[in-house]
Amino acid sequence: MFEQSRSQYNLISVRATSLTSGELFWPEPNSLEFPIPGFDMAGVVISPASRSEFKTGDEVYALTSFSRAGAAREQQIALDAELALKPKSLSWEEAATVPLSALTASQALFVYAGLSALPQDNEKDGEKKRVLVTAASGGVGVWAVQFASRAGAFVVATCGPSNIDFVKELGAHEVLDYTNTNLSQWVQEDDSRRFDIVIDCKGGDTLAEAWTVVKPSGFLNSVAQPAETKKPATGVAEGVRTHWFIVDPDGGQLELVSNLIESGKCKAIVDSIWSLDDWREAFQRLDSGHARGKVVLKVSD
Template structure:
């Protein structure tokens, strides 16, 4: 197919600025020798805090420009001859931060990042899935040390605390935790209590009114085997009090040891911080769950690319339920 000479793209001004502009650029050229595919983008999703990342990782040789959004859903336009994702394949992916992102009409994804998108998802739901679902998947199966997806015996009776359970990653942690057979306790604000319970949480705590230290001390049976914290700061500090001896605490925003209460003595606890690794293999497993209707992405709001300022304002408000998504197929009247 012939490509346009110019495409839309969301460009971050520079690593020290959070200013974004909608610009025109030439379509990217995939390097087939590096397993790169050209994707016609239907939808892309930003991640909270992503505009601050360039100043934290200032030297990215391959990132000639800071185009935002590394979650993408679209159709393969060109591919290496040996790729399982040939032109016309509907795919989604979390792409590498080392390359320009996917908030543009055409983007690049590699073979090992791509997965076939679930046929029962919309394009915006597909774009809402990769980062959040892969993070939850890897938290449970690569970081927790408890057991694999099919090992329900290992998870039976385990109690898991998920902070920000109504957020992008939280909704997947709750759903996958329920599928594992664990007892999931989710934290959220008051308006999301019933929503999180509906995802499969056995108990929901309003973080605004619950003192986690008092809650955990009120009954030894309430303490948890695993904490997955999606917030950092005070939330992470409070979550430490809910852990059992020899439990595990995982942070995806801040290293847990940085917020461990000084007064807390807790033998045998494993504390980990990790950033997910893009993985088409993991995303294929998520596709299976979605197509079996065992788990589902949650979309907070959908915006045309031209209304990116509203989308980022919603994202950074801290009140999004699930993911904010840009739909590149929407036309905005001029």
């Protein structure tokens, strides 16, 4: 297939990639015997596609299609539509943390949940839209907090006790320690605490609780698992909407994220950097559930 259509692909020398929980168990494209992880990619164009807007030597980053193998290898291919120029202010490792997580958060908030990027549109009668982000110190959570707060929403976030100050620095107005806060009970204490939008990045029991804290006709978006799989039998407000989606690679949207990074309005968060040889330890760190931001594999210098 690649031989027949290789002129449409840019060939990239990979510098770094970041990992996503569970990806070693995803169906592998093209019947590869061993999975190649890492659908985030930062690197240098070494052979542009025909009529590409990118040129040899361009420093780029991308979320590449899940239909192809990942970027934990020396070279990767990418379409123009997947690529954006790497923010100059970011290292290779920092850049590799951005695409999948930032695009997931952006599409969850602005495409499916209906949050506006314009702060004035997210306020009515002096009241800001309320957004909850669970697992807010993780890969997607850090971007959901940053995007929602910069869009003018009132952001409440959950995380572990060691990350409370960190999540506040990202822009959360209120941070709850998930180890001693039950969201359902917290809202029952004061119904005004309910949310217009909930972005759940944890799944499981947290997702079940998340259903019970959405306003009537509000929106719940889970990026961990389909929300309907954890909908409780009681306690859900009338008309709560939800939508399960797989993030779309989108170089145009990634350019907008780059602008936010370059202007200092958002930042990339690296939890840790590992060599390719230490990929097992990297996944162990990721699967521990305690990573702050993204776990990165350094592929080359």
